[in-house]
Amino acid sequence: MTDYLSRQPFIKLLKNIIENQSKNNNGYSIAIDGDWGSGKTWILDALESQLSSDEYLIFHYNAWENDFYEEPLVALLSVMIEKLNEVAKQKSLYESVVTELLKEAASDLEILAVGIAKYFIKIDIDKSIKNKKNLFNRIKQGTKIANDIDSMLPLRKTLAEIREVIKNLAEKLKILLVVDELDRCLPEYAIKVLERLHHVCNKMPVFQIIAIDKSNLSDSICKVFGKNFSNPSSQHNVMQFADSYLQKFIDISVPLSNGKPNKSLEVMNGLEKTFCEWTRDNSAGAPINFNENFLEEFLAEMFSGIDRRLQEKIFSQVELCHKMTLATGVKPELCSYAILIYEIISCIASYVFRSKNLCTVTNGANGTFTLVFKDVEFSANPYAGKYKQLAENLRNFFCLKKSDYFMQDSELIEFPILDEKSYLMKLLVDVTKLYDDYSQKAYSRFIAEDKVFLLEYDKIMHTMLF
Structure with missing residues (x-):
């Protein structure tokens, strides 16, 4: 066992x-x-x-x-x-x-x-x-x-x-x-x-x-x-x-607490096998690795304190919606772990919090900016309050130092893609402005191609749930 x-x-x-x-x-x-x-x-x-x-x-x-x-x-x-x-x-x-x-x-x-x-x-x-x-x-x-x-x-x-x-x-x-x-x-x-x-x-x-x-x-x-x-x-x-x-x-x-998942992909019951690793270098030549280690870290942090049955329901919903999206003929260039993580977060927003909105980036007074679910406080799902731990887990996982990533121009939040988390934040929110260098433009193209597939995924998810 x-x-x-x-x-x-x-x-x-x-x-x-x-x-x-x-x-x-x-x-x-x-x-x-x-x-x-x-x-x-x-x-x-x-x-x-x-x-x-x-x-x-x-x-x-x-x-x-x-x-x-x-x-x-x-x-x-x-x-x-x-x-x-x-x-x-x-x-x-x-x-x-x-x-x-x-x-x-x-x-x-x-x-x-x-x-x-x-x-x-x-x-x-x-x-x-x-x-x-x-x-x-x-x-x-x-x-x-x-x-x-x-x-x-x-x-x-x-x-x-x-x-x-x-x-x-x-x-x-x-x-x-x-x-x-x-x-x-x-x-x-x-x-x-x-x-x-x-x-x-x-x-x-x-x-x-x-x-x-x-x-x-x-x-x-x-x-x-x-x-x-x-x-x-x-x-x-x-x-x-x-x-x-x-x-x-x-x-x-x-x-008995809900427990903390160990760093293992077995909790997904094979869902991850539909996806693959993806690696690119950032502008400084450092690797950005969407590999098993990063996926395991994400799962362990995201589902800490969340009961196993809810996890299973989320993964099952993601698997079904992913297959239905592929069946439409719209396919990404690569089904990477980045896409899988997007699909999981999108499913949580829709399935758990009953929100058609996904995420937003917020400024922190402590020198950080974070990724948070929209509309969690106003969710129509009566059980959403019980699972606000998921929202807190997302906030904690995507909490980055402004000094490393951040520039602010009026009300616009801009940040370069330096690692896996900043890449995902670009993917999960409508922040399209990028720094004017080759690596950022390359990532912009990948994000734009993935967005076509993921928008169809969200459309199917919302049709199923709403």
Whole structure:
């Protein structure tokens, strides 16, 4: 698994918490609190892969993928049964005491599942008979239970049986219950899942990791319990009420930032392969390199603190729009990384900030001039405020010293092309005046040719989005 967002230190923190608290016979529960799309699922998968299967028995319960079960307990049972059968088949555990324990637990849970789900979970009886001679009678018993669930297998008894199975398993293995995608469930169902987890795991030798977006989950909690905090100023009350409720289920909440991309092109999933490197000398004979190093630097800085899902959507939109532009027959002389960077920035302006305007150059009082998105403050997209970090990243990346690049004539901003960033600034804004030397005129020709293609790209992007 490629660590695009440098998450290993966070995973190490989780492992340390698990190792220190997993011996607690009363159990322990932590929440990973991060925005939707911040990479919580990736972290959980990476964490599971780094824990020893000989030491830990890990149940991974995706609440959203299983929300078609009216009763969350059925979904949890199905996850546990599947995992127990999977682990029991592992060659390293075959015919061991642990394997027999796993088989016994799986059989017991299957009976409970039949009862509580009324045949919702199908059991392969023939296969089960081979594993245990008397299992047929037990499943028949479970079938009978299914026909009269209220009187013969009440929920309380089912929970007691599950807890007994968990106690037996915990004598041989450390049990880790991972709960993912809870904040994507409908509010009522999310609360029901939390309640069932509490019923099953409270004061049990189970370590729970629950991935949540506390902000969204807090709204769900308040709606379910009829707490109407509609006034924007009462958001504090929403969080306070939710925190009080969640204390029942969660011992500690660990915040997760959106991360900082590592300097790698893999985050683009092959999009960069459509483009190529491009190198020219500036007027002083120094090289201007639009190479992989510069592209990696741009991606790492531009998407610092931005959730992975948004990055993927931006790259997907760029790829589609680029192909549609090429299909019109308008093509640049060279599809360089400079064009790719333009397309990414243009997509952010249109797709994220819903602005048909792109960028402008502004003077700074601190002896710099910077490239900034236009109209970000007035974006019609209600989610744009959440992603103003993108605007700040652009501002920080294209912040250059006036003393090296800048001349000012009245209201006109003029600067020579000396490096990659100043070239891109010429490409991204309507600043056409150049110094009267050969290299600047050569760059002007390249910019003019690229602009023909990129104007068509912008036209298609705006047609798709507006």
